[in-house]
Amino acid sequence: MRPIVLLFFLIFMSFSTFGNDIQIGVYRGYNIHRIDFSYNEGSYLIFGDTTAFGALLPNEFVSIKRVGNSVELKKGVRTIGTFKKVTLKPTGTENVLRLRPRSPVLKERKYNDGFIVFSGTKSLTIVNDVSYKHYLGGVVESEGGGGKHVEYYKAQAVISRTYAMKYLKRHQKEGFNLCDQVHCQAYHSKLIYTDDIRKAVNAVDGVYIMDTVSNTLIEGFFHANCGGQSSSSDYVWKEDIPYLQPFKDTFCIYTRQATWEKRIPKIEWRKFLVNNYFYPIEDSLYRSIMYTFEQEDRKAFYISPHLGIPLRDLRYHFKLRSTYFSCTPDGQDVLLKGKGFGHGVGLCQEGAMGMANKGLNYQQILSFYFEGIEFRHYFEKLFFNQGPYKVGDF
Template sequence: MKFKAFLLFLFLTSFSVLGNDIQIGVYRGHNIQRIDFSYNEGSYMIYGDSTAFGALLPNEFVSLNKVGSKIELKKGVRVLGTFKKVTLKPTSNENVLRLRPRAPVLHERKYNDGFIIFSGTKGLTIVNDVSYKHYLGGVVESEGGGGKHIEYYKAQAVISRTYALKYLKRHQKEGFNLCDQVHCQAYHNKLIYTDDIRKAVNAVDGIYIIDTVSNSLVEGFFHANCGGQTSSSDYVWKEEIPYLQPFKDTFCIYTRQATWEKRIPKIEWRKFLVNNYFYPIEDSLYRSIIYTFDQVDRKAFYLSPHLGIPLRDLRYQFKLRSTYFSCSPDGQDVLIKGKGFGHGVGLCQEGAMGMANQGLNYQQILSFYFEGIQFKHYFEKLFFNQLPYKVGDL
């Protein structure tokens, strides 16, 4: 057993040196035509295709400009050439670059590790070649913010790693794994403000969760606030997932995003239902209840399933915080009183924060939101898979 543990230690040590990288497309909500990369911490080697142009040092920057299917590369004001791909490789593990889009002009961001840039169909494709440790730190801070309990950060890091592993090939055709937008996971910067996030990510390094029935990675969905009851996955994506059944959650009901209100003009509400779903407005019974809907427990459809009006469609059309709402006529408006923020499936972030504040650890938190799961360690799995002999022989 000691020999087995020693081999595992050697493997994990060598694996951390080699890195466990993931490629993230950043600024994906914009068609970047020109962007500057400047020194922040640690030097970077500059490559245009396979040609090396030395290092990016303090007070220096490179400028990349889309020119058709290629990129014009400048170092300062000196043009280095036009290339299919530009690569910025860090010279050590903790290096950081500043990114400042110039066309269009956008806020500066900072990211750890390396970059690969090539010309896409509409703009530059900017890919952060980053370690899981640095990626998860940025995701947890972007998704959860600062000032939270470390056990919540651990839970968020585990679910975010699981999600990344599950959808590792989502943007493969575009030249990277995941993007920085919320349909993948928000990743708006390197970890900057919260050292507890760094500690949490390190504490759960390599841990992910599987569904014990299918022995596959769970769907690591999460949302801001469930409003007191999580949602069944088929209410949102038409696919029922056994370990994501709806249940009551009292840990989030007194938080800032637990309740909300919004007014919609009656004429807009009625027009949308009639024009898009052929609501039977000529029927006197249905005409009398078109603005009245009571949702004690979460439902999938407005008023009645046979009308075929998904609540998710109403949410998107009228920019509602969630599908968990009731409504009633109020003068010329429909008064909507809602609960929660987000799709309601999986981990409720504000609920998880409440659980952590009450002393529950990250495993208890995740087991509360994902039924019948098992915690696995990615590095250990890789180690035992590569052994040329059985573990029992050690």
């Protein structure tokens, strides 16, 4: 075997062995004290700490219960023992487990690949040790749903991979990389319904996005609908990111989440402004415009910046779909007429879907929403040994 071919083979094998997994904490919105794992597809080896206890086969299940700082493992009705952690290792690459929490009782989910379970601070910590391919399939289906164009799915897969790489150590202290909640990325189950997502994930396997100015992974933010204009990042997180500047987006303005309305009692609106931001209610001018606000282009503050009332705070307190709204007094209410759904920063999902339907590919879609970016592939980084990333980083 030629030296350069051998080198590539060794790098590829190292990556396949060590670098293709990511650990995701699942059911993180619940305090689970007991959970059952049952056979769905392919067998699993069962480990209590480092000791093997056979395999999980068809028609079998294991039950894991939190007992103080340890976990109790049962196979069927037989108690195996108490351990620091229980590991379920798949014997193949397409294996699937069924998960059913028993305390509390929750809806069953299915996940690819392996699991590690140990006692957390208040409940069980349940970690899906999963390949990027399977993880991204579940994320894209959870975030984007079915029935979309394959180029949109490619764009979502690339941005989701980039986001995962960027925040790979977010939950390191808790014993995993990312969680299944929206502040990481929604991941509610394995890919189940949409075969086009599987094709898309495979087509862009290994692709991620870098900012060409800083030569770092981009902030892969995305949201449902920007309402026709994206938001500057500093309007939401107080950080100005050069490749996330506001711009007009006409691809999403006729979709189902492009507009919305909401009524809020005047007394609640006034109470929030006065109690939290000392709105100058005694000033007759400001009192007269308290319920009137026009936002033709996206703004960061309500009425005037010097009042210091961030629109993001109004959105969170009143559970608004976005900060992109105007309002007027209407009887005893404040009538809000808004645009978009979500924070408005980065990729607009419904806009990206519209672009894909018009024939644009995933690279054109992502370049529209993120300025000054470059697409890279981890195999290239590994082979040529460029940049700050190593096999173990992925």
